[in-house]
Amino acid sequence: MTVFHFFNCAILTFGPHAVYYSATPLSEYDTLGTSVKAAVVYLATALVKLVCLATFLKVSESDSFDPYQEFLKALIGFIDVAGLYFALTQLTHRNISQNHKFQAVGLGWAFADSVLHRLAPLWVGARGLEFTWDYILQGLEANANLVLSISLAALGSLMWLRKNKPKTLIPIIYICAGIVATMPSITSYLKRGLGWHFPKVVGFELFTSLVMAFTSWQLFAACQRPSV
Amino acid sequence: MAPRRAREREMLVDSLYSVIALVFVLVACVELCDAATVVDVYRLIQYDMSGTPFGSRLASLNHHAGSMQFSPHADLSRAVLMIPLRELNMTFIKEYIAQRKPLGGLLLLLPQLFSFENRDCTGSNNQNHGKDQLKNVLEELEQILIHTNLPYPVYFAFEDDDVNSVLTDIKKNDATGQPATATTGGYKFVVSAPEPKRVSSPTITNIQGWLAGTKTDDDASQVPTIAIVASYDTFGAAPALSVGSDSNGSGVVALLEIARLFSLLYSNPKTRGRYNLLFGLTSGGPYNYNGTQKWLRSFDQRLRESVDYAICLNSIGSWENELLIHVSKPPENAYIKQIFEGFSSVAEELGFKVSLKHKKINISNSRVAWEHEQFSRLRVTAATISGLSTAPQLLERTGGLVDSRHFVNETAITRTVKLIAEGLARHIYVAPFLPKDDPFVLALKKELEDHTDEVNLQREVLDGMFTFYDSTRAMLNIYQVASVTFDLLLLLVLGSYLIVLFSFLVITTRGLDDLISLFRRPPSRKVKTA
Numbered sequence: 041m042t043v044f045h046f047f048n049c050a051i052l053t054f055g056p057h058a059v060y061y062s063a064t065p066l067s068e069y070d071t072l073g074t075s076v077k078a079a080v081v082y083l084a085t086a087l088v089k090l091v092c093l094a095t096f097l098k099v100s101e102s103d104s105f106d107p108y109q110e111f112l113k114a115l116i117g118f119i120d121v122a123g124l125y126f127a128l129t130q131l132t133h134r135n136i137s138q139n140h141k142f143q144a145v146g147l148g149w150a151f152a153d154s155v156l157h158r159l160a161p162l163w164v165g166a167r168g169l170e171f172t173w174d175y176i177l178q179g180l181e182a183n184a185n186l187v188l189s190i191s192l193a194a195l196g197s198l199m200w201l202r203k204n205k206p207k208t209l210i211p212i213i214y215i216c217a218g219i220v221a222t223m224p225s226i227t228s229y230l231k232r233g234l235g236w237h238f239p240k241v242v243g244f245e246l247f248t249s250l251v252m253a254f255t256s257w258q259l260f261a262a263c264q265r266p267s268v
Numbered sequence: 269m270a271p272r273r274a275r276e277r278e279m280l281v282d283s284l285y286s287v288i289a290l291v292f293v294l295v296a297c298v299e300l301c302d303a304a305t306v307v308d309v310y311r312l313i314q315y316d317m318s319g320t321p322f323g324s325r326l327a328s329l330n331h332h333a334g335s336m337q338f339s340p341h342a343d344l345s346r347a348v349l350m351i352p353l354r355e356l357n358m359t360f361i362k363e364y365i366a367q368r369k370p371l372g373g374l375l376l377l378l379p380q381l382f383s384f385e386n387r388d389c390t391g392s393n394n395q396n397h398g399k400d401q402l403k404n405v406l407e408e409l410e411q412i413l414i415h416t417n418l419p420y421p422v423y424f425a426f427e428d429d430d431v432n433s434v435l436t437d438i439k440k441n442d443a444t445g446q447p448a449t450a451t452t453g454g455y456k457f458v459v460s461a462p463e464p465k466r467v468s469s470p471t472i473t474n475i476q477g478w479l480a481g482t483k484t485d486d487d488a489s490q491v492p493t494i495a496i497v498a499s500y501d502t503f504g505a506a507p508a509l510s511v512g513s514d515s516n517g518s519g520v521v522a523l524l525e526i527a528r529l530f531s532l533l534y535s536n537p538k539t540r541g542r543y544n545l546l547f548g549l550t551s552g553g554p555y556n557y558n559g560t561q562k563w564l565r566s567f568d569q570r571l572r573e574s575v576d577y578a579i580c581l582n583s584i585g586s587w588e589n590e591l592l593i594h595v596s597k598p599p600e601n602a603y604i605k606q607i608f609e610g611f612s613s614v615a616e617e618l619g620f621k622v623s624l625k626h627k628k629i630n631i632s633n634s635r636v637a638w639e640h641e642q643f644s645r646l647r648v649t650a651a652t653i654s655g656l657s658t659a660p661q662l663l664e665r666t667g668g669l670v671d672s673r674h675f676v677n678e679t680a681i682t683r684t685v686k687l688i689a690e691g692l693a694r695h696i697y698v699a700p701f702l703p704k705d706d707p708f709v710l711a712l713k714k715e716l717e718d719h720t721d722e723v724n725l726q727r728e729v730l731d732g733m734f735t736f737y738d739s740t741r742a743m744l745n746i747y748q749v750a751s752v753t754f755d756l757l758l759l760l761v762l763g764s765y766l767i768v769l770f771s772f773l774v775i776t777t778r779g780l781d782d783l784i785s786l787f788r789r790p791p792s793r794k795v796k797t798a
Contacts, residue, residue, distance in 0.1 A: 044755045048762060055766050063773035169456060169747040176758075 045175070046166040052179030053158050056186055057151045064143065071144040078127045078148030085123030086156060092116045114225040121221050124149065124196050138201055146193030150186040158182055177242045184242070187249035191256040192220045198256075198263055206262065213259055220252050305430045305746040309375070310506040312413055312422035314464055314737040323414060324422040327739045329459040331372035333746075335435065336360075337442040345370035348457045350435055352377040352427060356405055365416050374422045375457065375744070377431060378406070410505040421459070424506045425744065434746055456747045464739040472501070472551035474563040477527060479534045479545040481696075490570065493544040494692065495578035495650075498523040499553030499560065499639060507740040515660075516553060518585030518681050523547055525685045526692070533693075541696035543576070555734055556636040564646050577603055578650035579692075580639035584684040586677050587655030590621045591684060594652040594659075596629045596644040603649045606695075611653075614690040618683060627659065653688065655680065 060066075061075070093116055097109060127145050158178055166175045195217040227245060230236045236244075312324035334347040336355060353376060364371065379402060413422065425431060438455055481491050498519035527547045533539045552559030564572070584591070593611065595604050608624050615622040629641050636642060637659030643650035774786070 044759075045750070048755060048758045051759075051762050051766070055762070056769060059766050059770045060773060063770045064777040169458065169745075169749055171748055171750040 042167050042169055045171070046162065049162055049166050049175040049179050052176065053154055053162065053182040054151070056183050057147060057154070060147055060186070066140055066144055066147070069140055071140055074131075074141065074144035075148030075151065077131050078145040079152035081123055081127040081131070082149050082152035083156070085119055086152075088123075089116055089119050092119065110225055110229060113228070114222055117221065117224055121192075121196070121217075124193060125200060128193065128196050129200055138197060141201075142193040142197035143190060145197075146190035147186075149193065150182075150189035153185055153189065154182045174238065177238055180242050181245055184245040184249040187253045188220055188223060188245075191249070191252045192217065194256045194260050195220065198260060209259060209262060216252065216255055216259065223248070305434060307425050307428075307431055307744045307746065309423040309425045309459065309742055309744040311461075311464075311740050311742060312418070312424070312505055313503075313507050313740070316735040321417050323416075323737075324418045324420065325464075326373075326419065326421045327459070327461040327464045327742065329373045329421045329423075329457055329461075329744075331457060333375075333434075333438050333455040333457050335438045335442050337439050344372065346372045348373035348375055350375045350377065350438060350457075352435065353379060353402060353406060353409075356409065358405065358408065361409065362412065365412065365418070371420050373420050373457070374418075376409075376422070376424050377427045377435070378424055379427055413505050423459070423742070423744065454749050454751060456749045458745045458747060459742045460745075461739050461742040464737040467736045467738050472559040472562070474551055474559050475549040476563070477547040479527075479530055479547075480540075481534070481542055481544045482537065482540045490574050491542065491544050492576045493546050493571070493574045494696070495546040495548060495575050495643075495648075496523055496526060496581070496688075496692075497548040497550060497560065497578055497639060498581040499550045499557065501551045501553040501555075501559070503554035514585040515583050516581070518583060518684075519581035520549060522581050522584055522681055522685045522688065523549065526689050529689050530692075541693075543696045544574070546575070550639070553639070556634065557639050557642050560639055560642040561636075561645075564642060564648070572646065572648060575648050577607060578640065578643050578648055579607075579688065580643075580650060580652040581684075581688075582639060582652050582654040583656050584653060585655065585681050587680050588677075590623060591615070591687070592623055592625050592654055592657055594625045594627060594638050594640065594654060595650075596627060596638075596641055597649060599624055599626055601649070604651070607651060607691075610695055611687060611691045614687050614694070618686055618690075620683065622687070625657070653684065 061072075066075075093113070096112055096116070124145070127149070128142065158181075162175055162178065165172075195213055198213050199217060223245070227241055230241050230244065231238075311327060314321075314323040314325060316322065329348060331346050331348045333350055334344065335350055336357070349371065351374070356376075434455060441454065483491055499516050500520045502515065527545075530541075530545055534541065534545070548560075548563060550557070550559040550563055552562075593608060595601075597604055599605070599608070604624075608622070612622045627637065629644055631645075638652045638654075640650035640652045
């Protein structure tokens with residue numbers, strides 16, 4: 041029965057990625073290769089981030105929110121953005137439209153993130169007899185992360201791949217991208233500084249991800265129209 | 269190009285299968301145990317007496333938890349009943365055991381005061397009365413449990429905060445009669461202990477110490493010996509918990525104290541007595557003093573003949589005003605008279621009473637009630653000094669759960685030690701050596717190492733009717749589990765979520781027509797070809 045629970049949580053965590061891939065035109069255009077490449081780039085970025093964190097960060101005993109450390113972590117978080125940039129621009133993709141490119145990259149990114157961060161705890165923890173809500177909440181977080189990654193990829197593609205953008209929208213694009221990129225720091229501040237419990241944090245993440253997705257969709261649609 | 273691609277794909281699929289197989293192997297190997305609470309539990313004793321099994325016969329446990337407030341039609345054969353001692357309903361237990369009703373397991377919660385880690389002996393009058401009541405309940409329970417054959421695991425645990433909170437949760441659940449849900453918490457008790465195995469040839473160890481006395485020059489014959497013996501073994505409901513403070517911890521403590529006092533005197537040749545002193549700590553007490561018997565049998569004939577008399581100590585920790593000397597030789601015997609008079613005069617000075625009790629040995633009966641009887645059977649004069657007035661039955665008062673330090677009276681032990689030391693000293697030494705007042709004896713009580721000339725260990729095998737089983741201590745893991753319905757419900761919810769997500773994405777990216785066309789494709793094709 042506990043394997044059952046593991047199975048449930050695994051579906052919750054990884055199911056949406058598969059569903060996204062099969063539901064959208066991504067499957068029709070066979071963009072799996074792009075996603076895989078994006079996942080590999082994510083792995084490399086994660087390694088680089090790990091090394092930087094180990095070098096520059098001090099281990100603090102207390103669980104409080106230390107602004108300096110968090111700022112450092114946010115800076116290192118921007119390596120994420122650099123990795124995404126690399127995946128979007130430098131990798132050679134087959135001839136797929138920009139529309140689908142960012143989706144594929146975002147999907148691969150989010151999938152790698154979920155596997156790396158959530159698979160191991162799920163495997164070890166959810167199969168035990170003891171029941172906790174943690175793994176279900178983790179799955180919800182993975183969903184939010186998927187949406188956020190895709191919106192970040194969309195904004196990234198807007199920033200770097202599209203050459204003609206309406207001038208007014210550019211700052212908004214950058215602001216949104218900035219917010220999405222610093223989401224990890226924001227959540228850790230909420231957890232540590234304000235002391236929110238895990239369900240609340242997950243709820244917040246889901247909400248913001250939906251909002252950001254909507255905003256980036258609107259921005260993307262706005263940029264599709266030929267600039268005046 | 270195409271066949272090559274197909275072959276490549278095949279190889280990829282094959283390797284994928286092997287990876288999946290490896291993963292499944294890993295699944296089988298990894299064992300988890302992260303429980304909400306882990307509690308130390310102690311198993312009820314399991315033993316065979318002359319082939320008849322007694323005690324709790326199983327060790328491992330993996331059932332749901334229940335409390336005394338179970339609903340009448342609940343099936344208890346797959347449940348572990350968790351009962352705190354304070355709320356124990358003796359008639360229920362007796363009925364359950366007598367009718368041999370099936371039960372998944374029993375977990376008895378003992379109050380902290382029975383724990384051997386709890387050193388707090390003080391308490392108000394009310395508390396003492398409560399303690400006595402609990403003590404009686406526990407004694408009765410212990411006697412019932414060790415004389416019954418229980419085909420399910422029975423464990424003892426001590427109350428603490430975690431365990432109490434789990435118990436209140438379980439009671440709440442049972443009271444509402446609802447099946448356990450994820451949030452209200454059903455609990456599962458898991459003890460993964462190995463199958464209890466027989467302890468083959470249990471050994472009993474007798475320890476003896478020897479203080480040599482002086483040979484007086486004109487005494488051609490051998491120096492006589494006085495033996496002081498106490499048995500240190502216990503038998504109780506939970507072997508890991510049987511401390512046996514009174515039976516016979518008090519006797520052992522007294523013996524060690526006397527040994528220390530006399531070692532001081534004997535270390536100086538000028539104050540050495542005319543007698544050898546033989547101290548014996550024997551095992552096998554609850555089992556008809558088997559150890560004492562073996563120890564005596566191992567004696568040299570000369571040694572045995574040189575023993576003037578032996579004093580056995582048993583349960584001297586809980587008497588108030590009267591100490592009893594039990595003998596098996598008739599009181600008119602010269603030796604007995606001497607011993608008794610010596611001790612009673614000392615007792616008078618110390619302010620309590622000593623009385624003599626005579627109990628004949630029945631040679632045909634293998635039951636040995638007092639330790640001195642083993643001596644008497646081998647023609648050695650002996651007596652047992654005890655606070656008990658009657659001999660305990662087999663396996664009764666053998667230092668079980670109840671016999672913890674709180675119920676032992678320390679002044680009783682000190683007074684007994686004084687009595688025996690004084691009495692022996694008067695017997696051993698002629699008057700000038702030892703002033704007859706207490707301060708001398710008290711002054712001897714200093715912190716020193718035990719010092720005897722020779723200390724020997726003797727190991728024997730316990731024979732006879734008892735067979736013991738191991739696996740006395742375990743860890744109980746308490747898990748909070750969700751019911752099956754919860755998992756199924758969750759699966760349903762997730763399935764519908766994914767389906768909704770799928771349709772949403774199809775609609776937004778490909779349009780509603782595409783979604784409908786997913787379900788309608790075959791008919792439309794037929795139409796086309798027609």
